Every structure is written in C-alpha cells, then in structure tokens.
Amino acid sequence: MEGWMPLFEILMNSAYPEAQASVWLKQHSYNPPSSSSSSSSSSSAYSSSITTTTTSFLSLLTKPTYTTLLHSDGSSQSPHTTRTRRRFMWIQTLPNLLQARLLSFLAFDYTTFSAPELYKLANNLLTSDDDHQLHFWVKTAARQLLDLVSGSNYDWVSGFSLDSEPHNVPEDFQLLPDWLKQPVVDGDSRLVLPWLPLLSHEFNTGMPVDAFGILYDDDSLNKVQQIEDEEDFDTVDFLRMNNDRVNPDIEKMAAILKSKVLNSECTSQVVELADEIQNLCDGRDVNSLAVLSLVEPWQADAETASLLLSHFLNQSSKNLSWPSLVLCSIVLPKLLVLEEPASRMLLTSTIEYCKMHQRSSVYALLYPLILRKNGINNPISDVVARVVKECLHPAHVSSFCQKLLCGEDNARKFVCLPCHQYLISDELVWNEPLFSLFQIILNRNVLLTEDVVARLVYHIGELAIRFRNSLIFGNFLLCLVNRCSRPLLRSHKLSLIRAVEQTNTIVSKSLMSKLSIL
Incomplete structure (x- = not known):
C-alpha cells in the first residue's frame, strides 16, 4: 500500500492526473538499460515488469474488504440484533473524488492493463448492491471504462466487399x-x-428553431424576423418576447393552476399539479414561457417546489427546452431573492435535477444567478458552489468560466422568464462572495485557459485598492497563485505584484514571496 501513495497523491493533487499518473507508473515499473546489445532482453524484461506492476495495482484495487452491519428488528419487547457481513472492493473505501480519478486514469491508460481485469472491476462497481449509491462521477467513469474494454469482435465485417454475395439473405431483402x-x-x-x-x-426551410429546440409557427415568424434584423438572435432576445400568445382559455386554465400552486397540501395534489402544468405547456401552439409566467410556480413553498422538481425529474417531454423552463420557473426566482441559506429539501431536489440536466443547469441557473443585478451573496454563492461541485465535470466548469469572463455579450446566453429579467445584470458584480466562489472553483483543480487568467488578473488589478483589507480577496489571490500553473502566471507577474502591494492582509507577505519565485 505504501508504495502506491505517490500515485494516489498525483491523482488527488495534479492538474493533469491521468497523464502524470501514467508516466509515474511506467517510470516505477522498470528502467531498462541503455545498452544496445541487450535491447531485446531489456524490452522483454520491461514488458514483464510493467505487466507485474499493473497486475499488482489492480489486485490492490479489487482486494476484498469486509464490514459488519448491525440490524435490529425493532421489537420493543426483546430487540433482536443480527449481523450481516458485507463484501466490498478496496477501491470502494476511497473518497468519491479519488475513485473517479482512479477509474479515469485506468480508462486513459487502459491498454497497459489487463482488459478482463478492468472489465471485472468496472462491472462489479456498476452491478454491486450499492450501485444506486455510487457518486455521479464515479458511475460515469466506471461506465466509460467498461465501454472501452468491452469492445465487440467485428471480424465478420472483413468478409464483406462490394463484389461479395450475401448468403442466406431473403430474396426481397434488397x-x-x-x-x-x-x-x-x-x-x-x-x-x-x-x-x-x-x-x-x-x-419548408423557413421555420426557425432556437437554441433550445423551440419551433416557431408562421404567425410568429414576422416577430422573430424583426428581432433578428435588429440584432443577433439569442436566448435572451427570445425570452424578452411579450406574452401575447396566450388565448383566453389557456389563461383561465393557468389561473386555476396558479391557485393550486398556492394551495396544494399533499403529495398526490402536487403530482397532479405537475402533470397539469406539463400538459398545458406541451400543448400545440402554446407559449410555454407565457404559461409559466401566469402559473407562477415559484410562489410554491419549498416542500411543494421540491416535489415538483422530483416529479419532473422522472418525466419526459417532447419540448426540448423543458428542463430549462423548469429550472427558470421554479428554482431560479427563489434563488435570485435568496437572503438566507436555501431550504435543504429544495437544494437537494435542485442538485438531483441539475445532475440529470447539466446544460440546462448552466444556462437556466448558474449564468443568471452569477449575473444577479446586485451581485451574489453568501447563500447564493453556496448554492452555486454546490451545483458546480456535484453536478458539473471540471471541463464543463472551465468552459463555463471561459464564457462568463471572456465571452462576448451574445455568448452569455441564459434562460429567464421575462418577469424576472429586471433582477439580472449584463455584467458581473465583483464582491467577496464572488471571489469565494472562484476560489472554490480553483480548488476543484479546474484548468483555466490563458485568456481567463488574463481576465482575472485584469480585474484583480482594478479591484485591489477596493478590497485591500479583505482577507477573502487575499485568500482568492493566494489560491490563484497556488493553483494556476507557473507558465500562465509568469507573464502577469508584475501586474500581480503591483496588485498585492496595494493589499494589507495577513497573506500579503506570503503572496509576495510566492510571486517573487515565479
């Protein structure tokens, strides 16, 4: 076990864990001599040594580990306790982050390992009794590994050619x-x-489709064309359209649903309400945005809102933009005005929904929240951090930061009901909760691109005087210097030094010493 600790440290702390872990494994398997006379024997010895090493490593990960579970029958007279012995693989005892990175490393370097052993490892993880308790990214990495090592044999395809005659094919097949x-x-x-x-x-090639799959009818084509003539058509422009597509009958039905939103008292009533809302929005020639604006599902209490989310999570819709509409009409309005920690029930339901609809969680929740007109506060920052950590892959977070900081205005597409547009700004409002959020993102080992780092350094230079006594700002700077690679920061060394010189916190000296050795 001790011999593998450096490999585990690489997987936990490296910015490029898979590649560096692969290099470490090959370097510590065997160092073949450089003599040309023994090249053949060296190659054979190297192959044998690395096979032994990889086999040993997989044996460690799949090593059986047992635990004893106690069960009580709940009897008040004479409670009877039974013991159940459960069998786990050793990898299942590791933290979720390390499990996911281990599986990602095995997928990255899968040709070095035994394919049957990798298949057995991934399959046992996915088919174990605790599969439903697997962390999202652990399950994703295990499925990726299983796909790589369970390829089919396609030798039968090689027998086909343009001149070959098929055998045993019905006469009418062709x-x-x-x-x-x-x-x-x-x-x-x-x-x-x-x-x-x-x-x-x-x-008909003249039917426009927006980024969320909404197909416009002929009546709305002129309105869309007018918007496109004025400026580039994007999501925000679409959502600013007036709610003039609701006929009186639908408006009456929406008013009834609004009353049910405020008065639902049990789970069965909430489930019925959710079905009615979805059926109404899925109707033909119905403006879903306008309907949701009239129903006002965000007015529901936290328990009702969480039940709505849980029900919608298990339902499908022919409307491709439905997940975005659910988030922007139920969760987003509540979080935009959040001043206290979010309800645990609502937050849990939101996390589960965002795990299944990652793209919608970015465009219908994260973007509008971070662009809140008055800036995010600590409760909102905590919610965004939870979504980033539990629902998004680091690569998605890197892309999100790229669009947020460096994208043009039309690149910041987000989904929001027209009645809540006034709560969202066109620019970031820099404050301490936002710095705390970026520190959390950096601590996730998210790889920032060069232009994102340059943009952050630019804002740091502008804001250094304003936050000169802020320890949160200082800790963010320290995290940026520690987490970003030296080549990215070296070109900004002087700018960072000038910014740090304007600060006066307990981390200022530490920052100066780290910047001096860039």
Whole structure:
C-alpha cells in the first residue's frame, strides 16, 4: 500500500492526473538499460515488469474488504440484533473524488492493463448492491471504462466487399419498400430528393428553431424576423418576447393552476399539479414561457417546489427546452431573492435535477444567478458552489468560466422568464462572495485557459485598492497563485505584484514571496 501513495497523491493533487499518473507508473515499473546489445532482453524484461506492476495495482484495487452491519428488528419487547457481513472492493473505501480519478486514469491508460481485469472491476462497481449509491462521477467513469474494454469482435465485417454475395439473405431483402417504389418509378420532378418521396411544398426551410429546440409557427415568424434584423438572435432576445400568445382559455386554465400552486397540501395534489402544468405547456401552439409566467410556480413553498422538481425529474417531454423552463420557473426566482441559506429539501431536489440536466443547469441557473443585478451573496454563492461541485465535470466548469469572463455579450446566453429579467445584470458584480466562489472553483483543480487568467488578473488589478483589507480577496489571490500553473502566471507577474502591494492582509507577505519565485 505504501508504495502506491505517490500515485494516489498525483491523482488527488495534479492538474493533469491521468497523464502524470501514467508516466509515474511506467517510470516505477522498470528502467531498462541503455545498452544496445541487450535491447531485446531489456524490452522483454520491461514488458514483464510493467505487466507485474499493473497486475499488482489492480489486485490492490479489487482486494476484498469486509464490514459488519448491525440490524435490529425493532421489537420493543426483546430487540433482536443480527449481523450481516458485507463484501466490498478496496477501491470502494476511497473518497468519491479519488475513485473517479482512479477509474479515469485506468480508462486513459487502459491498454497497459489487463482488459478482463478492468472489465471485472468496472462491472462489479456498476452491478454491486450499492450501485444506486455510487457518486455521479464515479458511475460515469466506471461506465466509460467498461465501454472501452468491452469492445465487440467485428471480424465478420472483413468478409464483406462490394463484389461479395450475401448468403442466406431473403430474396426481397434488397428490394425497395412499397412506399418508395411508386415515386421512384414515376420520376416525379417535384421530388426534392429523387430517392425520397419528399415534395417541394413539404420541404419548408423557413421555420426557425432556437437554441433550445423551440419551433416557431408562421404567425410568429414576422416577430422573430424583426428581432433578428435588429440584432443577433439569442436566448435572451427570445425570452424578452411579450406574452401575447396566450388565448383566453389557456389563461383561465393557468389561473386555476396558479391557485393550486398556492394551495396544494399533499403529495398526490402536487403530482397532479405537475402533470397539469406539463400538459398545458406541451400543448400545440402554446407559449410555454407565457404559461409559466401566469402559473407562477415559484410562489410554491419549498416542500411543494421540491416535489415538483422530483416529479419532473422522472418525466419526459417532447419540448426540448423543458428542463430549462423548469429550472427558470421554479428554482431560479427563489434563488435570485435568496437572503438566507436555501431550504435543504429544495437544494437537494435542485442538485438531483441539475445532475440529470447539466446544460440546462448552466444556462437556466448558474449564468443568471452569477449575473444577479446586485451581485451574489453568501447563500447564493453556496448554492452555486454546490451545483458546480456535484453536478458539473471540471471541463464543463472551465468552459463555463471561459464564457462568463471572456465571452462576448451574445455568448452569455441564459434562460429567464421575462418577469424576472429586471433582477439580472449584463455584467458581473465583483464582491467577496464572488471571489469565494472562484476560489472554490480553483480548488476543484479546474484548468483555466490563458485568456481567463488574463481576465482575472485584469480585474484583480482594478479591484485591489477596493478590497485591500479583505482577507477573502487575499485568500482568492493566494489560491490563484497556488493553483494556476507557473507558465500562465509568469507573464502577469508584475501586474500581480503591483496588485498585492496595494493589499494589507495577513497573506500579503506570503503572496509576495510566492510571486517573487515565479
């Protein structure tokens, strides 16, 4: 076990854990001599040594570990306690982060290890009794590893060629289906594609589709075209459209649902309410944004809101933008005005929903929250940090930071009901909770791009005087210097030194000493 500690430290702390772990493994397996006369024997010895090392490593990860669980029958007279012995693999005793990185490393360097052993490891993780308790990223990494090592044998494809005759194939296998025969025989000139019965009047290319899959009808085409003529069409422009597409009947139904939102008292009523809201929004020629604005589901209490989220999590919708609409109409309005720690029940439901709909969680929750007009506060920062840590991969977080700090205005697309647009700003409001959030992101070993680092340094230079006595700002600077690679910071060394010189906190001297050796 002690011999593998350096490898585990690399996986926990390195900015490039998979690549560096692979190099470490090969370096510590065997160092072949440089003599050319023994190149053949060296290669054989190296292959044997690394095979032994990888086998030993997999044996450690799959080593059986036992634990004893106590169960009570709950009897008040004479409670009877039974003992159950459970068997685990040693890897399952590690923290979730280390488990995920170990599996990611095995997938990265899977050709070095025994494929059957890797398959056994990943399969046992996914089929164990505790599969439902696996952390999201552990399960994802295990599935990726399983896909890599469980490839099929496609040798049968090599027997095919353009000249080969198929065997045991029905006579009508290569014939055209009946629905294609007549158009092809007739040679109708109106066909858009000669091999498909698609007439020109059926091929309508003028129907615009937005980034969230919403198809506009002919009546709204002129309105969309007017917006596109004024400026580039993006999500925010679409969401600023007026709610003039709701007919009186739908408006009455929305008013009834609004009353139910405020008066639902049991789970069955909430489930019925959720189905009614979804059915109404999925109706033909219905503006879902307008309907949700009238229903006002964000007015529900925390328990009702969490039940709505849990129910929608298990339901499918033909509306591709439905997950974004759920988040922006139930969760986002509550969090935009959050002044105290969020309800644990609502936060748990939100996390579970965001895990399943990561893209929607970015555009319908994170972007509008961070762009809050008055800046984020500590409760909002805590919620965003939870979503970032538990729902998004570090690569997604890196992309999110790139768009947030360096993207143009039209790159910051987000989803928000028109009635809440006034709560969101077009620019970041820099304050201590925002610095705390970026420190949490950096501590997740998120790799920031060069332009993101440059943008952060620029804001640090502007804000140093304003936050000169802020320990939170100082800790953020210290985290940035410690977490970012030296090549990225070296070109900004003088700018950072000038900024640190303006601060007056207990970490200022430590910052200066670290910057001096860049």
